[in-house]
Amino acid sequence: MNFLSTSTDLALFGGEPVRSDLLPYGRQSLTEDDLQAVLDVLRSDWITTGPKIDEFEEVFAAYVGAKYAVSFSSGTAALHGAVVAAGVERGHEVITTPLTFCATANSVLYQQAIPKFADVTEDTLTLDPSQVERLISSETKAILPVDYAGHPAELDELHLLADREGVVVIEDAAHALGGRYRGRSVGSISHMTVFSFHPVKHLTTGEGGMVTTDNEAFARQLRSFRNHGIEADVRARKTTGQWYYEMNTLGYNYRLTDIGCALGLSQMPRLNKNIERRREIAALYREHFQGWDALCLPFVRADSDSSWHLYPVRINLKVVRGSRDEIFQALRAEGIGVNVHYIPVYLHPYYQERFDGQDTSCPVAERSYKELISLPMFQSMTDEDVQDVVTAVGKVIQYFS
């Protein structure tokens, strides 16, 4: 293996690092045209609640193959909107995965409802339908799977359960824009699908999010919810220039700006190329790391295409001497911006204080958490960047083997 030719002294112990600058685990890539699109909006009459909103929503809905797309000020706000549209209220239960960013479960808490954590499957680390089934009760209102790392959850199985129980599936696809499942595009499958436009995601508006749906009533509720609970339809019915409007429910100001929408819109034509590059990087990693018994590589089901928001590997702790944390530190010292996705949500202090003593144990998620390291994955990574990651991982794993 060619990494043996490089220094075997770990940077952690004062050796030469593989990189002098830190390669991040994810980052945005914007062009001059993207910046120009933002400037054009800033020079126009509408910097928020203007024409770019509808334009971005229409293009986005068409891209994922949904009837409606409703933009929000963040992915978290979009999740909150979807949970509200699903009718989740105080005391209701929503079944979700612990292996996610805390915002997924927090959106349930915003409604004074209860997130119930079901374990994930060993292969893709997405919600295990049989574990979901165990947790269904008369209080269950929704199932909230996450397309972990960009790999779609077992959506057909979850929908079968949801239809049987008469509950809503809200898919957290913050990782999975451009993903595909059994011939269908993520965003066109679940009752509501939620996306995030944070800078590490596939497309960015700075902060921003979107809910896609085929259900007109959901779309109407989502639009009202992001705008203080004011029905746009009521406005539309009035002649333009009239001051009258009605607030019918309690909503929030969760609107995305025209500035953000113009930025998002400008990146849409490059989205497929971006995802294609991520697939290439995943293939390069697989090519290099295949057969290393110290690493368990992310699994892709035959019926799915991941859009590779993350490249999470699991360290085989039976094979290496160190812990995940030691390996993590060693990789950071080599200039590789690894990360960990995720601390199981119910292990956070806020959740521990509230759910302590309740049966939240998800052994697969907890064990995976101790093994997980996300390697850098973003569209503008060069082949040399990938090689640096391979070299650094080789150097570190060799030391700990």
Ligand SMILES: *Cc1c(COP(=O)(O)O)cnc(C)c1O
């Ligand atoms: C990024 C992310 C969110 C939240 O999105 P924001 O736009 O940062 O609010 C929600 N869920 C998951 C799984 C995410 O990765």
